[in-house]
Amino acid sequence: MDQYTLRQYMDKNPEAKLRDIVTGMLYDDIISLRIAPGTKLNVNQLASSLGISRTPVAEAIAKLTEIGFVVTHPGQSGSFVLDLNLLDMINLYQVRSSIEGQAAALCAHSADEATVRQLSMLADAFKDSVIRRDIRGMKDTDMPFHKLIIKSCGNPYIVQTYELILPKLTMYQASMLEFVGHDGSEENPWLPSVTFNHTSVISAIRMRMPELARQSMEDHVTTSLNFTTMSGRMADPFIKLRGK
Secondary structure, three states: HHHHHHHHHHHHHHOOOHHHHHHHHHHHHHOOOOOOOOEEOOHHHHEEEEEEOOOHHHHHHHHHHHHEEEEEOOOOOOOOOOOOOOHHHHHHHHHHHHHHHHHHHHHHHOOOOOHHHHHHHHHHHHHHHHHHHOHHHHHHHHHHHHHHHHHHOOHHHHHHHHHHHHHHHHHHHHHHHHHOOOOOHHHHHHHHHHHHHHHHHHHHOOOOOOHHHHHHHHHHHHHHHHHHHHHHOOOOOHHHOOOO
């Protein structure tokens, strides 16, 4: 976070209060893992890097604490970015599997050819990014693929429910993509499935086979979870991403 980025956010939201702009900046950096899970947030340091007073930074941290992305720890001073852990990811991905599986099944009923083409383009770009170990490219194509399926399913309640888990889901999805970029990830047996699962989902949607689309998406979510689990090599896979 720096003054140049702050100015960009201010230009996009000229009527917004400074505390809300700083909240948005911190929120974006947290869910994209630009600020690592578990990082201690230093109000003075953040204020200095942004060239502003402490007050809007402290208010932003308070807001993020209220919605659960910043936490405090008993016996420790200060505020910390929400940490990630495997059990929490497993619980979240169980919900994700149900929501995205149903959305894929509905898309097999109603998705038009333009949507299928867009899904195919995103899947091809994601595959190419994985091959090149282009983390930014993966982040720019993977979640948009899943969000497009949710958007195109035609059920507003699925869309609303997905919005509730999307911020934290984005954090875990970003962590998985970081694991793909680490040296040695080629040894993870789930990597090929992570790379090509999108294709089976698209094929089922194109062929108007709802149950196959549902199963393909559920398999994809499970594969993503398995990839992350295997990335830890019998240890906590999130240790390498945590802030100090």
